[in-house]
Amino acid sequence: MAEVVTETRLPRAAPLAVKRIAIVPAFNEEESVPAVIEEIRAFDPDFEVVVVDDGSTDSTAGAARELGAHVVRLPFNLGIGGAVQTGFRYAFEHGFELAVRVDGDGQHDPAQLGLLLGPILADEADIAIGSRFRETPGESESYRSSRTRRLGISILAWTVSLLVRRRITDPTSGFQAMNRKAIALFAADYPHDYPEVEAALMVHKHELRMTEVPVQMRERAAGQSSIGALASVYYMVKVMLALFVGLFRKNVTPLEETK
């Protein structure tokens, strides 16, 4: 009879029952990570949170653990690509069906997660990407950024749009939601260093459904941007090269479900 008792817990409405996780990559973000975790829970308490501490030298991991988040600590800094992929692997291995990425620096506002989750829960897209440059009706451009950075982003947006043959306005955005199909792909293969632009091409080549959703991003709450002046030049050259070569690359098989 004991088994029957455990069965009596009310099943939730279908979309609510989806096992969901928020992946929070963080590198020396002890000041902003706690707020990010709390905001994710405020949006939806059913979100599990995994903080990927990318070799921080401050108390990022401790601060996240204090709030009861899962913390995966990398033994040294892998860069954003390696850190985020660690999160995808975690999500894949623990059977999550839905994952969102919210950066630990606070620039992604968890209150807007609903916009990203919509297309995924409705099964209209495999991956939804929050764009700063797709204007919401009645609102003008709100994201402040240096002119060179905006120029860099437009060049990348133009190139990626050409390659994937559809309009992508914000290819560098890391504010994303995805279903298990996309999690399995990214767990198997994810670009290094600064991954988002190349990931967009990967998603296209694997014929996953991608959609852009207008979002607003905040100024960084604390810490330093990961991209300086010299790094920006490297970033542009590296990404353009990766995009060009990526066109001719063989696709990696997504991770298989082991059952």
Place this chain on the structure above:
Amino acid sequence: MTPLVVSIVAAIASVVLILVVLELIRSRRLRERYALLWLLTGVVLLALSLWRSGLNTIAGWVGIETYPPAVLFAVGALFVLLVLLHYSTVISKLHDQNTVLAQRLALLEQQLRERG
């Protein structure tokens, strides 16, 4: 002036270098990060091979009067040195990371043993 044959051979060699590097990236045997210097080497050598009057001018600047193609060798050698130096720093970083990994693994193993 640089003999035409030398220019042609040098240009072909540079193009082959660029293509080999691109193929290595495509087949995932070389990461973009470590390919950039090689590609720069190929592009600079290709430019110097094709731009024959430029090669002469540069040869004049550095005091090579008899045989301008020597500049190609010099530039090629310089870039190989740069690549090697870059790789030395990469190996040093990998060495450090490897140490950290071995230490983490040993500490975890010790923890597991004492618990089990």
